[in-house]
Amino acid sequence: MQTPTHFDVFVADGFVLTELAGVVDVLRLVNRISARPIxxxxxxxxxxxxxxxxSGAMVSTTPLPARPxxxxxxxxxxxxxxxxDLSLGATIATYKSRQARVVLLAEAASRYIAETDDEAGLHTTHWENRAVLSERYGLFETQSALAADTGxxxxGAGMGATVDLMLSLAGHHVPSTVLMTVSDVLLxxxxRHHSTLQPFSGQSVLxxxxxxxxxxxxxxxxxxEFPIPISLIADETGLSKRSLERKFNRLLGTTPNGYYRALRLNKANNLLLNTDMRIHEIGLACGFPSGFTTIYxxxxxxxxxxARRKGRTP
Structure with missing residues (x-):
């Protein structure tokens, strides 16, 4: 019988349970559907x-091996x-030297991007972390795709996109019919292909x-980060400013300015509650160069x- 393909899944205190499930459930279902330990x-x-x-769930782990x-x-x-624990440079080097492929999700990916000399433009991370990389480290060229494969x-972006990434990896080891069945079981x-843009990458289509x-x-x-005038947005869409305002009011129940402001504030709120960026940095990243605290x-x-101290969504 063929030796199973082995995954070492690294976790640190505060790991994202969604991503753990995305990794393990794909592997588990492939084994179940294949009726053998792939x-x-x-x-x-x-x-x-x-x-x-x-989220409070716990997992029992063993230490990283010296010779994986x-x-x-x-x-x-x-x-x-x-x-x-996310500073994994030495660990990554060890696994790479043993010919293992390294997969870094969300914050693990952004830490790798910030701490290595690799070109940021070759990599991706969750859109929240892209803002941190650009504001704090001047790394503006990270991709907005779900995943990036440099060999x-x-x-990867992590979160729900972990399932897509794991299905892609599993596809190197099992037939596409198995993948489709796994996908169906997971509903x-x-x-989604690696190159699919993240839903809030600044490129999504609504x-x-x-x-x-x-x-x-x-x-x-x-x-x-740098809001543009509503009049220019209207020009770019081939509408008059008044026509654009009517469309926003009829279909979304708000004004273009109100929608734009809410969009930027919602992103600011996500960064506030899910990153450690400074308040002023968040304001700048979301197009509020001054008065952000008052507006918030x-x-x-x-x-x-x-809001940050209470750790809750307002």
């Missing part, structure tokens, strides 16, 4: 023992982008049923600092 996996951490996820024999090393994202290292209606309105929204999404308080009823 894959095996071990949960790893720096020191071993019980590791807690950001895994075919894949997968590092999960984390609720704490600054978690020391020995694959970087995953299609396997179908409102109106082509001009969709184009206007796409322009807004693509210009979060007026919208959410609490200051950014207070």
């Amino acid at each position: 894959f095996e996996w071990h949960f790893r951490s720096l020191t071993g023992g019980t590791i807690n996820s950001s 024999n895994a075919d894949y090393f997968v590092a999960l994202g984390n609720s704490d982008a600054n978690a020391r 020995p290292v694959i970087t 995953h209606e299609r396997i 179908a409102t049923g109106d082509a001009a309105l969709d184009a206007a929204i796409a322009l807004m999404q693509n210009n979060i 308080r007026e919208t959410f009823g609490v200051t950014p600092n207070a």
